[in-house]
Amino acid sequence: MANTIDVFNQYFEMVSATTDELKNEVYKLRYQVYCIETKFEDPEHYPDGLEFDEFDQQSIHYLIRHRSSGDFAATTRLILPDANNPEKLFPAELYCQIDNVAVMGTINRKHLAEISRFCVSKAFKKRKNEAHTLVGIDPNWQSNHFTLDERRTFPHISLALMVCAIRASYENNIYYTYAAMESALLRFLSTLGIHFIKIGPLGNYHGERWPAMIKATDMNDNIAEKKPDIWDLLTNKGCYWPSVKNQVNP
16 A cells, blocks of 8 residues: 555645636636536536636635646545634535434534535546446546556545545644545445445435535544554645544544
8 A cells, every 4th residue: 555655646746726827727627527527517607617616715625636747637625614604504515415413413613614526537537347446547548648557546546635635624623524425435435444424315416426424533533543554645644633542522
């Protein structure tokens, strides 16, 4: 695992999209994935080729960049609570049915966020016949565009997006995180010890997705104990959420 992580870092980098230029790269990639590739959004609503919404202004954005080509492979955002209106609903609350009241009732919304627009460019996605990878290469992509070592890193792009979300959570005092997730992604993350709790039924929101939630301390306790190599990657060997046992339980 460690060697794979080293190889991933050799070919890819996680980029915090803090400038207008980088945010435009986020919106361009989202337009490509959500409007062109999956058709979850109507491209006519975004004539400039930039997919964005009302939540982007209160979000932390990240990109995964392929080092040698400079292409952006993936992106995600962490929607933070609205500082002026903490009761403002998140997309998962607006577009999914949430019925696990017991889980939600005790959460301080100042420490609640949502992982959103979690997407990977078609060039780096899994082929249907690639049984041993999470994220592969499109069948029509140039066969010599990526080296063999680079292709071996593709299954870790989704994991790298989780790393970005965890970093953003740590830096913004977020302890609980919503997500609307595909079943396949939930299963993949669960095998790594990242157990999102389903908080409602499967619904149609950019495809079939489960409304889910995870608590940072629970996630870190579980991963640190059972998957220390994954915990090292997710927390940059403890730089983010550094002391699992000594964390405050908000």
